[in-house]
Amino acid sequence: MLFLWLSREGSISGIEPIRKIVRDFVIENYPVVTGTAILGHRVDQPACFTLGKVEKELGLRQERLIHMLSELSPISWDAANPPTYVTRDQVQLLRGRIGDIVPLVRAGQIIGCSYHFVTTFIAAGMIKRRRDAANKTYLYRSDLEAFVKPVNELPLAAENPTQVSIYDVSRSIKRSVSQIYECFLKNRLSSACRMSEKFGIDALLLDPDEVRDMLVLPHQESDLRLFEATRRLRINTRTLQFLIKAGYLRVYKAANPNTKTFRHYIKVDDVRKFERNFSTLGSLRDEFGQISHGGICAKIRVLGIHPIYAKDGISTIYHRKDAERAIRTIEAKNMNIR
Numbered sequence: 001m002l003f004l005w006l007s008r009e010g011s012i013s014g015i016e017p018i019r020k021i022v023r024d025f026v027i028e029n030y031p032v033v034t035g036t037a038i039l040g041h042r043v044d045q046p047a048c049f050t051l052g053k054v055e056k057e058l059g060l061r062q063e064r065l066i067h068m069l070s071e072l073s074p075i076s077w078d079a080a081n082p083p084t085y086v087t088r089d090q091v092q093l094l095r096g097r098i099g100d101i102v103p104l105v106r107a108g109q110i111i112g113c114s115y116h117f118v119t120t121f122i123a124a125g126m127i128k129r130r131r132d133a134a135n136k137t138y139l140y141r142s143d144l145e146a147f148v149k150p151v152n153e154l155p156l157a158a159e160n161p162t163q164v165s166i167y168d169v170s171r172s173i174k175r176s177v178s179q180i181y182e183c184f185l186k187n188r189l190s191s192a193c194r195m196s197e198k199f200g201i202d203a204l205l206l207d208p209d210e211v212r213d214m215l216v217l218p219h220q221e222s223d224l225r226l227f228e229a230t231r232r233l234r235i236n237t238r239t240l241q242f243l244i245k246a247g248y249l250r251v252y253k254a255a256n257p258n259t260k261t262f263r264h265y266i267k268v269d270d271v272r273k274f275e276r277n278f279s280t281l282g283s284l285r286d287e288f289g290q291i292s293h294g295g296i297c298a299k300i301r302v303l304g305i306h307p308i309y310a311k312d313g314i315s316t317i318y319h320r321k322d323a324e325r326a327i328r329t330i331e332a333k334n335m336n337i338r
Contacts, residue, residue: 112200234282
């Protein structure tokens with residue numbers, strides 16, 4: 001009734017401010033067709049639109065439109081009584097959101113990897129997966145660009161880099177690409193750089209040793225602390241570091257179950273494999289009892305057996321089969337090596 005009265009009475013003094021208040025209320029709260037006159041004024045920029053108009057303009061099904069609207073304002077959204085109109089601001093947000101939507105099959109083109117690794121990142125919870133009203137999965141471009149941004153900001157690699165791709169690191173240290181990339185995101189890896197001819201995940205270059213050292217692996221009770229490995233193999237610390245760098249022994253960092261502090265461990269399987277193939281001078285010394293290192297080296301050398309490593313402060317190391325043959329020969333000839 002008020003609206004009808006305001007429409008008819010055009011000569012009453014002081015009525016125009018009331019008309020403006022009512023007109024603004026109608027425009028802001030009800031969908032109006034462009035060009036419609038409201039209380040004597042043409043509306044060229046409606047503030048609200050019907051769902052049908054927005055569906056047609058944006059090319060969306062009503063179910064998906066309503067689902068996307070609920071994502072824009074999840075706190076105030078009432079699923080039982082969804083609104084019958086869409087505001088101008090919501091339409092602008094919907095336009096941006098539609099342009100941000102990326103199907104799973106195209107995500108790899110944005111982060112620079114194959115579809116397989118996209119799915120592994122999603123499974124690891126590193127990329128958030130969205131679903132529409134029809135339960136169709138999609139991703140947001142903004143999420144993907146933020147995910148790969150740290151790689152794009154890395155310095156370019158040198159001409160002949162010593163670092164290798166994330167995939168080579170994965171094969172080297174037997175950890176998944178998603179675990180390694182998570183390690184890269186959480187830690188400041190000094191070795192990280194990128195290739196100029198690739199982009200995203202494919203361009204990432206890392207040092208396997210640095211990644212291995214940064215990854216926290218579950219501690220196996222049978223594995224050895226560093227000092228335990230040197231004591232068991234009868235070698236010094238420098239030799240242990242040499243064997244690790246040469247790939248004979250693998251070291252990893254794990255939290256102590258009691259103190260929660262991090263410690264370095266050597267895989268016991270690697271120690272056993274090394275013992276099957278090699279003998280250190282210290283272990284040979286234990287075989288013969290308390291004898292001098294020089295004495296046993298001299299006797300073995302007489303038999304034509306030479307160590308594979310014996311320089312720069314590294315403990316003397318022999319092939320185990322050669323050392324055992326020397327031991328049998330010494331025992332057979334009853335050679336005095338004490």
